[in-house]
Amino acid sequence: MKFRDFINKLDSEKKIMHITKEVSTNKEAAAYLKKYDGTPLIFENVKTERGKGMRIAGNLLSSVELIEEGMQIGKGQFIGKMIEALDKPASFEKVSNADFDYFEPDLSLIPILFHYPLDQGPYITSAVVFANRNGIRNMSYHRLTPIGKDRLVGRLVEKRDLHTLYEDAKAHGEDLDVAITIGNSLGVLLAGATSIEHGKYELGIASALENGLQVVDAKTNSAEYPVDSEIVLEGKILHDETAKEGPFVDLTATYDVVREQPVFVIDKIAMKKEPIYQALLPAGNEHKLLMGLPRTPTIYKAVKEAGIDVAGVYLTPGGSGWLDAVISIRKKSDDEPKKAIEAAIKGHRSLKRITIVDDDVDITNPDEVGYAVTMYWRAGKEYVFDNVKGSSLDPMATPDGMGSKLAIDATKPLDVPKEKLLKMKKANMDIML
Missing domain, CATH: 2.30.110.10 (Electron Transport, Fmn-binding Protein; Chain A)
Structure with missing residues (x-):
């Protein structure tokens, strides 16, 4: 969707906050973007060194839901839509x-x-x-x-x-x-x-x-x-x-x-x-999503091409939408998580941490991911890579991006009886009420 059309659409749906007071470009506008991160803003009265400046729009794509709306797709369809565009450029x-x-x-x-x-x-x-x-x-x-x-x-x-x-x-x-x-x-x-x-x-x-x-x-x-x-x-x-x-x-x-x-x-x-100037707050939600979200289909494709039945890919906010991935798979053998880890690194070399979980885990829910790591990890299911190419954005890496990576297999081991790993689902509890 075109930039101006998207603004008009959000405006008609009352999803944009209009800031009408005079706001300076010198750190004041950025403070508003930070305070209302996740909410699209239009600055109507912009103060610059020259006097009154053009309008500024920011936080327009500061949530996955806003991106899905701008792409005119449903929830969870982003990776499929991007892969289609990657495979069939127009x-x-x-x-x-x-x-x-x-x-x-x-x-x-x-x-x-x-x-x-x-x-x-x-x-x-x-x-x-x-x-x-x-x-x-x-x-x-x-x-x-x-x-x-x-x-x-x-x-x-x-x-x-x-x-x-x-x-x-x-x-x-x-x-x-x-x-x-x-x-x-x-x-x-x-x-x-x-x-x-x-x-x-x-x-x-x-x-x-x-x-x-x-x-x-x-x-x-x-x-x-x-x-x-x-x-x-x-x-x-x-x-x-x-x-x-x-x-x-x-x-x-x-x-x-x-x-x-x-x-x-x-x-x-x-x-x-x-004209309307597009602002993007460094380290804000929009920065993380626009930089990281387009990498999820490349990770997905790489894991799938390794022969793994991949269910989902999520770059976590805790990893700034760039360094930390949670990947869910439909595991058929206990050697598949390691293959998925190696493929994910090929798909996005900047990754610093990778967690592989089963497809019944909500990869966007840190509690569910944490549960899987705590319950299903055991010694030997972690992989540490040192002095490898990563990201210059990693503060522990060298300026040219050489650093370390940690990967954890948090899938259920196939050699443990299923009864021991059976987890009561919330849906089953709801039926009892």
């Missing part, structure tokens, strides 16, 4: 014109939020960056902070696709064409967080989720972007200029380290009529 239409007003580069036109006291400065956190390098295209999320009227420094995770394209351009002494989009359709937001084979284009996934998309060429370079984006910053990643980036509160609510990162220069700004 074509998209290139149009010659789009309904944008164009401005000379001036980042003060945009109400970029300063989120936390020790952040480097204001950060764009909801942007999906579209890049083109000799016909190889990529779209992905990247945080960006202004370092000048027309310059940003952004975090490019090493060996991810945009970083690979940047390194190739740099090796040839060339800049990389990009378009930074803010205020995107739900399909673009979800597809931008997927991880697919290098050289394949995530926009096909977005188009499948949206039942078709239209894109337009940038005015100033070879990038392209969806015509329904609210704000677009056309520009380049410079091959010969870097700057310090960070500190920044990342997904795990810890400050990421300061790094030397590439500089983006903006050549043109495109905006809709009366």
Whole structure:
């Protein structure tokens, strides 16, 4: 669903809270997003350094239910819908014109939020960056902070696709064409967080989720972007200029380290009529869901392809929606949980902890998962991996993401009599009342 259409839908259902008092972009708006995390907000009266700024929307996708509504699917259908889009990406239409007003580069036109006291400065956190390098295209999320009227420094995770394209351009002494989009359709937001084979284009996934998309060429370079984006910053990643980036509160609510990162220069700004800026609170529910939820189908597929009858995958809030997975399976042999663990790591290498449970466990309920671990674990059913590739978001890992992983088989052992493991179900108790 398009960004503006989704806002209008939520508004008609009275699911959006309108903040009408004057709110500053300097930490005040972020405080509201934190206080009302889980509730969509529209800031109607935004105070910026230039004066009154454009409206800001935030927390739009801060619950699974909101994401399901935006995708127009029922409860529990997310993984199936995403796998369908991953397996059958759709074509998209290139149009010659789009309904944008164009401005000379001036980042003060945009109400970029300063989120936390020790952040480097204001950060764009909801942007999906579209890049083109000799016909190889990529779209992905990247945080960006202004370092000048027309310059940003952004975090490019090493060996991810945009970083690979940047390194190739740099090796040839060339800049990389990009378009930074803010205020995107739900399909673009979800597809931008997927991880697919290098050289394949995530926009096909977005188009499948949206039942078709239209894109337009940038005015100033070879990038392209969806015509329904609210704000677009056309520009380049410079091959010969870097700057310090960070500190920044990342997904795990810890400050990421300061790094030397590439500089983006903006050549043109495109905006809709009366645009709405999309805010995304770092370490908030929306951040965790948009970053982590698209990884559940890749884990599901990897486990299924290992020959395991997988029932469900859940990335827990306690693991910031990224580091900790609970996976339920329909176990046929006692060696399957280990196979599922190995497959899950292949499906999402950032995982730090993995728990395998039976399919009668509600993987979203920490009490049920805790019960399974306590009752069905025994020595030898845990697996520890040390000095392996994980996530730079893990505060115990090295800056390049080398760390440890813990996996637990919490499924019922098949060599223990079933009568010993029989658990009275709540439904059976209800019948007795």
